[in-house]
Amino acid sequence: MSAVRALALPVLRRIALLVTLLAIVFVAVDLLPGSAARAALGRDASPAEIAAKEHELGLDRPLPVQFWHWISGVVTGDFGRTARGTEIGDLLAAKFPQTLLLGGIALLLTVVLSLALGCWWALRPSSLGARILQPTTTIGVAVPEFVCGTVLILVFSLATGWLPAVTITGRSGFPAGPEMLILPVLALAIPQIGWNTRIVRSALLDVATAPHVESAVLEGLPARTILWRHLLPFAAPTVVAGYATSVGMLFGGALVVETLFNYPGIGAVLAGSVADRDTTTVAAVVALTALVIMVLLAVADLVRARATGGLR
Known part of the structure; x- marks a missing residue:
C-alpha cells in the first residue's frame, strides 16, 4: 500500500502543478496586447462588433471565472472552441498525431544512440572515441534545438x-515524404542524445564500483555479460529518469522545431493561437502536451519502482 501511495503522490503533485501552470497561461495571454475578438473579426471591426464578440466568447467575464469555466469543461473532455469558432478538440486531434510522430521518433533515436554510446564510453573510457565523446556530448547538451x-x-x-528545409504536407496531414522528417528529428534528438549519453555513462560507472560487479570481473565474465546482467539492470533507475526528463524536453522543443521547419504539428497551432491571443487554445495545447508528459513520467516512475524493488 505504501508503494502505491509513493507512486500516487508524484501524480497528484504533477496534476496540481499542471493546474497552476494553466492558470499562469491564462494570466500571461491575457496580459498580452491585443484581443482574441479583434483577431477573429479583423482590423475593420467596430467597437460594438468587438464587444459583442467578446461577450460571445466570454471574454467580458472576470479571468478567474473564464478559467474555471474552461477547466471544468476540460475535465469532461470539452476543450471549448477557438476564437474563430473551430472545435479545439477537433483541431488538436488533427494536429497532435504529427507532433507525437516527430517526438516519438526523436525519443526512439535518443534511447538507441545514447544507450549504445553511453555503454561504449563506459566500457572504453580511455579510447579515442571516448575522448571525442567528451566534448561532442557537452556541445550537444549546450546547443538548444532552435540553434x-x-x-x-x-x-x-x-x-x-541534400535534405529539404521546409516540410510539405501530404493529403493525410503528415509530411509528404520521410526525408522531411530527418532534419526536424535530428534537431530534437541531438541535444537529448548528448545529455543521455552522459547520464548512461555516469550511471554505469557508479554501478561498476559495486561488489557484485567486481566479483563478476574477478570471475572472468565477458564484458558483454557484465554489462547486460550486472551493470544495466542496476543503472536502470537513473537511466530511465534521464529519458523521462527528455520526454518533456522533446515535446517542449518540438513546438519550436515545428515552427522552424514549418512542420504540420501542434506547434503551428500554438503559434497561431498566441498570435490571435486565443487563451483557451493556448491552454489546451499546454494541457494536452503536459498530459502526455505526465503519463510517460508515471510510466517512468513505475519502471524505477520495479527496478529498485519498491513495487511488489
Whole structure:
C-alpha cells in the first residue's frame, strides 16, 4: 500500500502543478496586447462588433471565472472552441498525431544512440572515441534545438541541398515524404542524445564500483555479460529518469522545431493561437502536451519502482 501511495503522490503533485501552470497561461495571454475578438473579426471591426464578440466568447467575464469555466469543461473532455469558432478538440486531434510522430521518433533515436554510446564510453573510457565523446556530448547538451535546427538547415539544405528545409504536407496531414522528417528529428534528438549519453555513462560507472560487479570481473565474465546482467539492470533507475526528463524536453522543443521547419504539428497551432491571443487554445495545447508528459513520467516512475524493488 505504501508503494502505491509513493507512486500516487508524484501524480497528484504533477496534476496540481499542471493546474497552476494553466492558470499562469491564462494570466500571461491575457496580459498580452491585443484581443482574441479583434483577431477573429479583423482590423475593420467596430467597437460594438468587438464587444459583442467578446461577450460571445466570454471574454467580458472576470479571468478567474473564464478559467474555471474552461477547466471544468476540460475535465469532461470539452476543450471549448477557438476564437474563430473551430472545435479545439477537433483541431488538436488533427494536429497532435504529427507532433507525437516527430517526438516519438526523436525519443526512439535518443534511447538507441545514447544507450549504445553511453555503454561504449563506459566500457572504453580511455579510447579515442571516448575522448571525442567528451566534448561532442557537452556541445550537444549546450546547443538548444532552435540553434541545432538552424545549423542543420545551413549544412544539409542550403549548402548541400541534400535534405529539404521546409516540410510539405501530404493529403493525410503528415509530411509528404520521410526525408522531411530527418532534419526536424535530428534537431530534437541531438541535444537529448548528448545529455543521455552522459547520464548512461555516469550511471554505469557508479554501478561498476559495486561488489557484485567486481566479483563478476574477478570471475572472468565477458564484458558483454557484465554489462547486460550486472551493470544495466542496476543503472536502470537513473537511466530511465534521464529519458523521462527528455520526454518533456522533446515535446517542449518540438513546438519550436515545428515552427522552424514549418512542420504540420501542434506547434503551428500554438503559434497561431498566441498570435490571435486565443487563451483557451493556448491552454489546451499546454494541457494536452503536459498530459502526455505526465503519463510517460508515471510510466517512468513505475519502471524505477520495479527496478529498485519498491513495487511488489
